[in-house]
Amino acid sequence: MNDRIDPHRLDALAPQASEVEAPPKPGTTKTAKPAKTQVGYVGQSVPRANAKRLLQGRGAYTDDLKFPRLAHVVFFRSPHAHARLKKLDLSRAARQPGVIAAFDGRAIADYCTPWVAVLGHLKGIKSPPQYAVAIDRACWQGEAVAAIVAETRAQAEDALGHVVAEWEELPVVTDMEDALANRTVIHPELGDNICFARSFETEGFDAAMKKADLVVEETYGFGRHTGVTMESRVILADYNAAEHSLTVYHATQAPHMMQDIFSRHLNIPEANVRVICKDVGGSFGIKVHVYPDEMATAALSVMLRRPVKFVADRLESFLTDIHAREHKATVRLACMKDGTIVGFDLDDLTAIGPYSVYPRTSGIEGNQVVNLTGGPYAHKAYRAKMNVVFTNKNVTCQYRAVGHPIAVALTEAIVDLAAQKLGMDPAEFRRKNLIADDAYPYSFPSGLKFEKLSHHQCLDKLLALMDYTGLRAEQAALRKQGIHRGIGLAAMIEVTNPSPAFYGVGGARISAQDGATVRLEPTGMVTCLVSVTEQGQGTEGVFTQVCADAVGVSIDKVRVITGDTGVTPYGGGTWASRGAGIGGEAVLQAGKALRANILDIAAAVLQVDRATLDVRANSVVDKASGEERLPLAEVGRIGYFRPDTLPMKFQAELTVTRHYTPREYGFTFTNGIQASYVEVDTDTGFVKLLRHWCVEDCGTVINPLLVDEQIRGGIVQGIGAAMLEECLYSAEGQLLNGSLADYLVPMTGDTPDIEIAHVSTPTRQSELGAKGVGEAGTAGAPGAVMNAINDALAPFDARVRVQPFTPERILKALGKI
Amino acid sequence: MKPSAFAYARPRALEEAFALLDKHGENAKLLAGGQSLLASLNMRLAAPEILVDIGAIPGLDGIAVRGQTLVIGARTTHRAIERSEAVAKHAPLLAQAAPHIAHVAIRNAGTLGGSLAMADPAAEWPACCVALQATIVVTSKKGERRVAATDFFKDLYTTALGAGELITAVEIPCVEKGERHAFLELVRRRGDYAIVGLAARARLKGKTLSGVQLVYLGVGVTPVQAKGAMAALEGKTADDAAIRAAQDAIARDLEPNADIYTSAEAKRHLARVLVARAVAALVG
Numbered sequence A: 001m002n003d004r005i006d007p008h009r010l011d012a013l014a015p016q017a018s019e020v021e022a023p024p025k026p027g028t029t030k031t032a033k034p035a036k037t038q039v040g041y042v043g044q045s046v047p048r049a050n051a052k053r054l055l056q057g058r059g060a061y062t063d064d065l066k067f068p069r070l071a072h073v074v075f076f077r078s079p080h081a082h083a084r085l086k087k088l089d090l091s092r093a094a095r096q097p098g099v100i101a102a103f104d105g106r107a108i109a110d111y112c113t114p115w116v117a118v119l120g121h122l123k124g125i126k127s128p129p130q131y132a133v134a135i136d137r138a139c140w141q142g143e144a145v146a147a148i149v150a151e152t153r154a155q156a157e158d159a160l161g162h163v164v165a166e167w168e169e170l171p172v173v174t175d176m177e178d179a180l181a182n183r184t185v186i187h188p189e190l191g192d193n194i195c196f197a198r199s200f201e202t203e204g205f206d207a208a209m210k211k212a213d214l215v216v217e218e219t220y221g222f223g224r225h226t227g228v229t230m231e232s233r234v235i236l237a238d239y240n241a242a243e244h245s246l247t248v249y250h251a252t253q254a255p256h257m258m259q260d261i262f263s264r265h266l267n268i269p270e271a272n273v274r275v276i277c278k279d280v281g282g283s284f285g286i287k288v289h290v291y292p293d294e295m296a297t298a299a300l301s302v303m304l305r306r307p308v309k310f311v312a313d314r315l316e317s318f319l320t321d322i323h324a325r326e327h328k329a330t331v332r333l334a335c336m337k338d339g340t341i342v343g344f345d346l347d348d349l350t351a352i353g354p355y356s357v358y359p360r361t362s363g364i365e366g367n368q369v370v371n372l373t374g375g376p377y378a379h380k381a382y383r384a385k386m387n388v389v390f391t392n393k394n395v396t397c398q399y400r401a402v403g404h405p406i407a408v409a410l411t412e413a414i415v416d417l418a419a420q421k422l423g424m425d426p427a428e429f430r431r432k433n434l435i436a437d438d439a440y441p442y443s444f445p446s447g448l449k450f451e452k453l454s455h456h457q458c459l460d461k462l463l464a465l466m467d468y469t470g471l472r473a474e475q476a477a478l479r480k481q482g483i484h485r486g487i488g489l490a491a492m493i494e495v496t497n498p499s500p501a502f503y504g505v506g507g508a509r510i511s512a513q514d515g516a517t518v519r520l521e522p523t524g525m526v527t528c529l530v531s532v533t534e535q536g537q538g539t540e541g542v543f544t545q546v547c548a549d550a551v552g553v554s555i556d557k558v559r560v561i562t563g564d565t566g567v568t569p570y571g572g573g574t575w576a577s578r579g580a581g582i583g584g585e586a587v588l589q590a591g592k593a594l595r596a597n598i599l600d601i602a603a604a605v606l607q608v609d610r611a612t613l614d615v616r617a618n619s620v621v622d623k624a625s626g627e628e629r630l631p632l633a634e635v636g637r638i639g640y641f642r643p644d645t646l647p648m649k650f651q652a653e654l655t656v657t658r659h660y661t662p663r664e665y666g667f668t669f670t671n672g673i674q675a676s677y678v679e680v681d682t683d684t685g686f687v688k689l690l691r692h693w694c695v696e697d698c699g700t701v702i703n704p705l706l707v708d709e710q711i712r713g714g715i716v717q718g719i720g721a722a723m724l725e726e727c728l729y730s731a732e733g734q735l736l737n738g739s740l741a742d743y744l745v746p747m748t749g750d751t752p753d754i755e756i757a758h759v760s761t762p763t764r765q766s767e768l769g770a771k772g773v774g775e776a777g778t779a780g781a782p783g784a785v786m787n788a789i790n791d792a793l794a795p796f797d798a799r800v801r802v803q804p805f806t807p808e809r810i811l812k813a814l815g816k817i
Numbered sequence B: 001m002k003p004s005a006f007a008y009a010r011p012r013a014l015e016e017a018f019a020l021l022d023k024h025g026e027n028a029k030l031l032a033g034g035q036s037l038l039a040s041l042n043m044r045l046a047a048p049e050i051l052v053d054i055g056a057i058p059g060l061d062g063i064a065v066r067g068q069t070l071v072i073g074a075r076t077t078h079r080a081i082e083r084s085e086a087v088a089k090h091a092p093l094l095a096q097a098a099p100h101i102a103h104v105a106i107r108n109a110g111t112l113g114g115s116l117a118m119a120d121p122a123a124e125w126p127a128c129c130v131a132l133q134a135t136i137v138v139t140s141k142k143g144e145r146r147v148a149a150t151d152f153f154k155d156l157y158t159t160a161l162g163a164g165e166l167i168t169a170v171e172i173p174c175v176e177k178g179e180r181h182a183f184l185e186l187v188r189r190r191g192d193y194a195i196v197g198l199a200a201r202a203r204l205k206g207k208t209l210s211g212v213q214l215v216y217l218g219v220g221v222t223p224v225q226a227k228g229a230m231a232a233l234e235g236k237t238a239d240d241a242a243i244r245a246a247q248d249a250i251a252r253d254l255e256p257n258a259d260i261y262t263s264a265e266a267k268r269h270l271a272r273v274l275v276a277r278a279v280a281a282l283v284g
Ligand SMILES: Cc1cc2nc3c(=O)[nH]c(=O)nc-3n(C[C@H](O)[C@H](O)[C@H](O)COP(=O)(O)OP(=O)(O)OC[C@H]3O[C@@H](n4cnc5c(N)ncnc54)[C@H](O)[C@@H]3O)c2cc1C
Pocket: B029, B030, B031, B032, B033, B034, B035, B036, B037, B038, B039, B054, B074, B075, B100, B101, B102, B103, B106, B109, B110, B111, B112, B113, B114, B115, B117, B118, B120, B122, B123, B124, B125, B161, B165, B166, B167, B168, B191, B192, B193, B194
């Protein structure tokens, strides 16, 4: 580690040690070549600046904003999953106290054009035009068909009761297989119910599979669930007719994407649209999509020439926030007697509701399942078939770990089954098949390219961390006493830091690059504006650390600003585990450039060779001795107020902007492995999650505390998917559990202790070396839990294959009911 | 999710409350801890004209022992019951059940009377009151009447409470020598309403059971006394054969309704598992 440490730098920081939490010793081993960044705050668990404010209740969310003449909109939503609107009479509602206006879909369509969510690189994907407020027909229970705007939310809700609607119910398609059979076509103009299909086969697939000694096959089901954010969706749109400008306060992950979309669909020049994110209370992918009711809110602000706010209440969240998953997949694994995997064969079916979601499309999740299945292993043969179908349920789209939890669970379950059939230990079976740590760069059969992964290091570390051998002994001993515990492993790869290959190449106006502007203030403070957004995950804290190190200042000198298209550089925002890796690199490069510019001024002022100077701990110092030469406040004073004292041709540049786009690889893959230890009560079918482990390689760990919390939170969401969460629909397409009383999210009391360790293989595409980590926990947990439960059930010759693993399903598998 | 407009009154005496109930009839709702009522107002499942908050009426809360009877005021919170030494001593079933009710924040506000008036079939207090053969004290402007818990729960969310009546207290016979209580509940998350729960009570002489009460929650429209299983255990030694007989009787005793996650069949199976565990707990 020595080459990373600048002793002067550490000395300079020493007096401030009390401000920085003692760096915990996470199981971090820097085995790979370290990144070239100078070490200071990067790598330490620095508490993030906004945590205190949020904990003290001083967060300012969009819903907290008070505007003069603020109007509130509520939506009249279809009670039916599929129905034609025979009559809609808003006149009584419009006359209710406080009501400002009531509009149907046609009226709103005059101000907001519809959209079609397809992407060029998803060949053949199709979807019908979708309107901000549906016209004539509703395609899922909860789809808005009218908007009512009133002085208060309560008045608007009162008026909802006075909307008169007559419906003619249409045939409903809720089952995926029914949808695929096309007996009832939801959008007749599209010809069939297939939104997107993809198939793929490596050369010589059949021949390779035929040579295998063993082929195992199973079909798995994954419930439809959703991301439950603490802050619900909220938007406040403020149209200014005098300027023909629109300012939108929006709980979103992608303000620039939304700026473009508001501009195009409301026909307002992009320069006149500004999107501002206040504090955002969790997103998980829920807040990166275009929602019809939010577009309608923006249109209503234009129509009414006043600020209009929409807050999804919790019941609306369940009906309209994107859902995710809902897959049924059959997977086959072929292997040799010695355990060598020959190939995987996948057939995946997934249902997305009646529309592909704009602008990212709902084809991505299925596409990811195809891309990632079998991901950690060194087989050469792969065949995949995938159908994405329309149904009359709420739409689905990208939610934390998009496709990964499905791909990982499928892969890891079938891997365990193969190991079981061969009588091999599942850890050994994986060791035999995981791509070797020295095999990189590596081309995976589905076409993915891996820069450098560390599967074997992670496996070894995990087995040691959890005391795998000891646990197996304990499991065997307890089994004799009738206590049924199981151990489940799940290796994984994860897409992070995507290049333009993800969306841009398909024609989506979604930025794959991000930018940072770093400015030295006259006081010596540093302001850092970044296009990546803060959703509560601590991005701003990470940028603060990177910026402080890059410029050479203490962390209290840095202010980070995100989430304002009128202020920050242009960029993609927060999704696909890209914030730290892409935004962080932009901050690093901008900070380094500012440091260089600071040195230029100092060299001019001090009349010394620039190479003899450095910036450390808020001052320009003599590089060799560390002696202070010029405090940054002095650099700022001269640069801004006394440039007359600088040489004639010299212009101080104390604001710099840098951008970063990953280009070399389509995605910067990370890898990791999780393990779950469970106890199944075989009388009741209840599962107790005893412990959970994760070893993850996200490259440079910028802030161990934040990284570990990302993994923990992600694992808990993955546990939710495996054990609890499912949006249940009746055959008529009615959501049966659309409230927090009935839809079960995991709670702390039922969450096992989660132990985390790291292997660090920094990406060499960037100087920072950080890969993403936001989704790894969610990606791997369901597979690990599934394998653990099935391991516990093994003595009964029982297996569960459909998530979530309810007591009912486990009792059925055990033959108890 | 905003409630429709309502008026609010906070009477200082029972008589004032009765007058308000009289005046507004069906359109008035009593407000205790608000933990069930306010959610239903926000979801617009109910839209009363006036809420009559019983929070300032003296004499409605507190826990007292009168002779062989434990008296708990209707407005006593779940949390107060959970933490009461008198309850732990004289009605251990309640002390065992209390931690299963929701979460601390809700137990701090929710009340015994509110829970009994709600009569959620998966709630803990109604089943416990039936198992303990408690008496519900109901008061109206006409005076007081006492309803046996076994007669109080009529149907889904429906009780013996008439118009203008409120629950003022619950009377519970103090635990006798040799009497054992066990409360068991199966939930997928701590604090949820029970999928299946069982309030069990019996006297134990050696290993022989008598005065057996087995009252299930979560398996019907009201708390359900498993009479066949109770008979199967009555006067019997708590051995495997007796337990098996009780389990067999459960199949006839219960007609559980499926909920969104659990089928009737699974509930019946779980009820059988619980009776065995309850007997083990009673004699353990
Ligand atoms: C998240 C959550 C989880 C919960 N989980 C559980 C659980 O696991 N188990 C459980 O049992 N409960 C649970 N509850 C409900 C909780 O116990 C409530 O407190 C209880 O059901 C109602 O009591 P309250 O005092 O809050 O009554 P309120 O909500 O004020 O009133 C409920 C009803 O009772 C009537 N009422 C209230 N007091 C009286 C009275 N003295 N006489 C006549 N009528 C009266 C009201 O008019 C109203 O109709 C949960 C609640 C929440 C919010």
